[in-house]
Amino acid sequence: xxxxxxxxxxxxxxxxxxxxxxxxxxxxxxxxxxxxxxxxxxxxxxxxxxxxxxxxxxxxxxxxxxxxxxxxxxxxxxxxxxxxxxxxxxxxxxxxxxxxxxxxxxxxxxxxxxxxxxxxxxxxxxxxxxxxxxxxxxxxxxxxxxxxxxxxxxxxxxxxxxxxxxxxxxxxxxxxxxxxxxxxxxxxx
Amino acid sequence: xxxxxxxxxxxxxxxxxxxxxxxxxxxxxxxxxxxxxxxxxxxxxxxxxxxxxxxxxxxxxxxxxxxxxxxxxxxxxxxxxxxxxxxxxxxxxxxxxxxxxxxxxxxxxxxxxxxxxxxxxxxxxxxxxxxxxxxxxxxxxxxxxxxxxxxxxxxxxxxxxxxxxxxxxxxxxxxxxxxxxxxxxxxxxxxxxxxxxxxxxxxxxxxxxxxxxxxxxxxxxxxxxxxxxxxxxxxxxxxxxxxxxxxxxxxxxxxxxxxxxxxxxxxxxxxxxxxxxxxxxxxxxxxxxxxxxxxxxxxxxxxxxxxxxxxxxxxxxxxxxxxxxxxxxxxxxxxxxxxxxxxxxxxxxxxxxxxxxxxxxxxxxxxxxxxxxxxxxxxxxxxxxxxxxxxxxxxxxxxxxxxxxxxxxxxxxxxxxxxxxxxxxxxxxxxxxxxxxxxxxxxxxxxxxxxxxxxxxxxxxxxxxxxxxxxxxxxxxxxxxxxxxxxxxxxxxxxxxxxxxxxxxxxxxxxxxxxxxxxxxxxxxxxxxxxxxxxxxxxxxxxxxxxxxxxxxxxxxxxxxxxxxxxxxxxxxxxxxxxxxxxxxxxxxxxxxxxxxxxxxxxxxxxxxxxxxxxxxxxxxxxxxxxxxxxxxxxxxxxxxxxxxxxxxxxxxxxxxxxxxxxxxxxxxxxxxxxxxxxxxxxxxxxxxxxxxxxxxxxxxxxxxxxxxxxxxxxxxxxxxxxxxxxxxxxxxxxxxxxxxxxxxxxxxxxxxxxxxxxxxxxxxxxxxxxxxxxxxxxxxxxxxxxxxxxxxxxxxxxxxxx
Numbered sequence: 001x002x003x004x005x006x007x008x009x010x011x012x013x014x015x016x017x018x019x020x021x022x023x024x025x026x027x028x029x030x031x032x033x034x035x036x037x038x039x040x041x042x043x044x045x046x047x048x049x050x051x052x053x054x055x056x057x058x059x060x061x062x063x064x065x066x067x068x069x070x071x072x073x074x075x076x077x078x079x080x081x082x083x084x085x086x087x088x089x090x091x092x093x094x095x096x097x098x099x100x101x102x103x104x105x106x107x108x109x110x111x112x113x114x115x116x117x118x119x120x121x122x123x124x125x126x127x128x129x130x131x132x133x134x135x136x137x138x139x140x141x142x143x144x145x146x147x148x149x150x151x152x153x154x155x156x157x158x159x160x161x162x163x164x165x166x167x168x169x170x171x172x173x174x175x176x177x178x179x180x181x182x183x184x185x186x187x188x189x
Numbered sequence: 190x191x192x193x194x195x196x197x198x199x200x201x202x203x204x205x206x207x208x209x210x211x212x213x214x215x216x217x218x219x220x221x222x223x224x225x226x227x228x229x230x231x232x233x234x235x236x237x238x239x240x241x242x243x244x245x246x247x248x249x250x251x252x253x254x255x256x257x258x259x260x261x262x263x264x265x266x267x268x269x270x271x272x273x274x275x276x277x278x279x280x281x282x283x284x285x286x287x288x289x290x291x292x293x294x295x296x297x298x299x300x301x302x303x304x305x306x307x308x309x310x311x312x313x314x315x316x317x318x319x320x321x322x323x324x325x326x327x328x329x330x331x332x333x334x335x336x337x338x339x340x341x342x343x344x345x346x347x348x349x350x351x352x353x354x355x356x357x358x359x360x361x362x363x364x365x366x367x368x369x370x371x372x373x374x375x376x377x378x379x380x381x382x383x384x385x386x387x388x389x390x391x392x393x394x395x396x397x398x399x400x401x402x403x404x405x406x407x408x409x410x411x412x413x414x415x416x417x418x419x420x421x422x423x424x425x426x427x428x429x430x431x432x433x434x435x436x437x438x439x440x441x442x443x444x445x446x447x448x449x450x451x452x453x454x455x456x457x458x459x460x461x462x463x464x465x466x467x468x469x470x471x472x473x474x475x476x477x478x479x480x481x482x483x484x485x486x487x488x489x490x491x492x493x494x495x496x497x498x499x500x501x502x503x504x505x506x507x508x509x510x511x512x513x514x515x516x517x518x519x520x521x522x523x524x525x526x527x528x529x530x531x532x533x534x535x536x537x538x539x540x541x542x543x544x545x546x547x548x549x550x551x552x553x554x555x556x557x558x559x560x561x562x563x564x565x566x567x568x569x570x571x572x573x574x575x576x577x578x579x580x581x582x583x584x585x586x587x588x589x590x591x592x593x594x595x596x597x598x599x600x601x602x603x604x605x606x607x608x609x610x611x612x613x614x615x616x617x618x619x620x621x622x623x624x625x626x627x628x629x630x631x632x633x634x635x636x637x638x639x640x641x642x643x644x645x646x647x648x649x650x651x652x653x654x655x656x657x658x659x660x661x662x663x664x665x666x667x668x669x670x671x672x673x674x675x676x677x678x679x680x681x682x683x684x685x686x687x688x689x690x691x692x693x694x695x696x697x698x699x700x701x702x703x704x705x706x707x708x709x710x711x712x713x714x715x716x717x718x719x720x721x722x723x724x725x726x727x728x729x730x731x732x733x734x735x736x737x738x739x740x741x742x743x744x745x746x747x748x749x750x751x752x753x754x755x756x757x758x759x760x761x762x763x764x765x766x767x768x769x770x771x772x773x774x775x776x777x778x779x780x781x782x783x784x785x786x787x788x789x790x791x792x793x794x795x796x797x798x799x800x801x802x803x804x805x806x807x808x809x810x811x812x813x814x815x816x817x818x819x820x821x822x823x824x825x826x827x828x829x830x831x832x833x834x835x836x837x838x839x840x841x842x843x844x845x846x847x848x849x850x851x852x853x854x855x856x857x858x859x860x861x862x863x864x865x866x867x868x869x870x871x872x873x874x875x876x877x878x879x880x881x882x883x884x885x886x887x888x889x890x891x892x893x894x895x896x897x898x899x900x901x902x903x904x905x906x907x908x909x910x911x912x913x914x915x916x917x918x919x920x921x922x923x924x925x926x927x928x929x930x931x932x933x934x935x936x937x938x939x940x941x942x943x944x945x946x947x948x949x950x951x952x953x954x955x956x957x958x959x960x961x962x963x964x965x966x967x968x969x970x971x972x973x974x975x976x977x978x979x980x981x982x983x984x985x986x987x988x989x990x991x992x
Binding site for chain 1: 333345347349350354357367370461575785792795798799802809810816828833839917921923924925927931955956957989
């Protein structure tokens, strides 16, 4: 049963609220290994079951639950997380009432659970600054480090704002200045 | 949720939509249902046109698609869309009219938003099946759409500008071309360095020269002055100045040389003296001279008179008794004989001339007689005939004989007379020749007379002839005595010569004696000059002179040696001074060169240091670029794609992803591949995925590209995206859309044609919280209903669950 616990943990981590057992809708009770519902912007109802439950019973449970929700005029989408193997016809039967997410590993890892029930979890998108990491020139400063970035380094880096020619000109002037070259007289001072 | 991008669409007579329809879009999710042919795709095309000004999927097929946009039979169609304020173009709220070949009016979105919508928000039905192909196709040199999206995402322009601009820093040759100051500094530094070496070498040479010339000066001074070897160079030079002047030494050497020369000359005089006779010989010579004088007197008495007499006789006869009297005598005898012979010749010539003269005289007389006769004969006849002619002028009768001349001649008488006169006249010519002969005979007589006269004048008189005979006799007598006189004369001459020779010899000897006195006094003087005592007689003058010459030569050698030493001292001193001057210059030059070298080295090093700084920046930019590429591809693009794909196809073991490109290259090569869930890389999606999952890969890539960037237009519009999906995929897709709409703030518009799917999605996408909405738009028959098929689903609290 640790796998069920892991699934519940993943669901809770994604903001789902675990409901007490047994699940009661319109006076009817439904025994699942675990049940959770979405919170905030989600109103999903998530059922967790294992393949220890006989197929016929599981189908009765799910179809009964669907009917009960209909009776209550509930529009909650229902998902069934099934731990273990399931034959294809059984699965098709179940899918008439609910989204079926199967975790077929014996002892699934958290990642395997997350992959299998991904659609129920928030879609994590990269941080804004990861995608648009601000100015990539800052990354250059980052590579140089605070001690490595002298005003000379920074001056060259800043020239990149105006394109490669500006950088080249900046480099030319920088090196020429170092050698005392005077452009105006086209000679060394 | 932030404000929704699309609020409502009004469309009139557009493609399959007849009449005007106003469709609300102001909900997080808009679900459109229409069986095929009811205008489902037309709504989304109208939306795209109204938002962006074009319909891309149609444009790809036919660039004149605008003509087909109005409803069949209508001249034009109009569309209008209301959008969120921040996305509006300046022409927001305007109606776009399309027809023919043109679109009138401005799209609702500003250009950036329009572009974003076309590329990253709207997935039309036609494109889904070939999305990967569309993404990866390159037209000409343009980047593929995928590469463009990725580059926009990477934002590497500045880094590439930095790397490109600093590329010269990694190549010294290129950098020198760019920054010529660095090249100049390198060249100058190298030149200055070699100049330092050169000047140092010159300095070393001048120091060696100082050592050498100091040694030379010490050596030279040692022969002249006492020197302290520890003296400084300057002291040595000063000391060398105090040494005797080279000129003085020169004068002394010159004097010694002169003295030596004079002594050599004196030696010559002594040698000449010794060749002359001695005193004893003077006395002998004097006696011989006196004896010769006596002998001379005796000859004068004995033979001198004979000679004198002969000479006197000779003088009487007119002979010159000078150098060779016998020859003169011989000539005189010969001359007398010739004179006598000539006189005999003249007498004979006179006789012959007289005979000749007589002959000429007779000839003259004969000629004159003939002339006289001829004269007389011819003149009288001519005169008679002439007189006769005048009387016969007119007649042919002879005046003499009176006969008629014509009887005997056919010519006239007058012609006859004229002919006779002419004949007599020619007789005159004979006379002329006779006269010429007379003149010649007369001339020959005259010549003969003249010759006889001249010969007579040459003829000697009898006295003279007698005198000449006597003279010859006397000359012959003188000749007889001539031999004896000549012998006497020779003896006298010999005696006189000897006497003169001896006299001269005596005079010479006396002169020699006086020369010796002079020489001796000179030797004494030279001895004094040389500081040696001359020894008086009878020591040999020559020996003394030789001693003095030796002494003078020694003095000369001494003076010359001194001169050489002084000169050596001066030379060594000058060399030392010059070497010290060169050393001073060289020290200054080395210092200057070092200063120059240091300056240029410093400039060059600074240039190189700056190159290093630039290279650090370049390398850091490369590292940063690599890091960004890695980060964007692995943590952003691939991660988002993986998350989306695994949601839609949880059972697929191969997950599509971007191959990580080589970051150092400026142009990124975008490759798609797959990775097994174990993490291992595998082949491209087209090879590894089933057709269904390949569609899912494309759809998920579309979503990933939308989600990986800042959502400029936060909306997603799908035209029947689930056509090829199985149930599982549809359920997953629905869940994903719900997440995107409700958790990731994307407005989602989905058009489907299957009724069942529409129903399912309506349930799945129903409002989940307070304020949440779902709009469903049903085309086809439902459009005729009062609500025109538009249903706005509002959230209602769900009471089904107790907990």
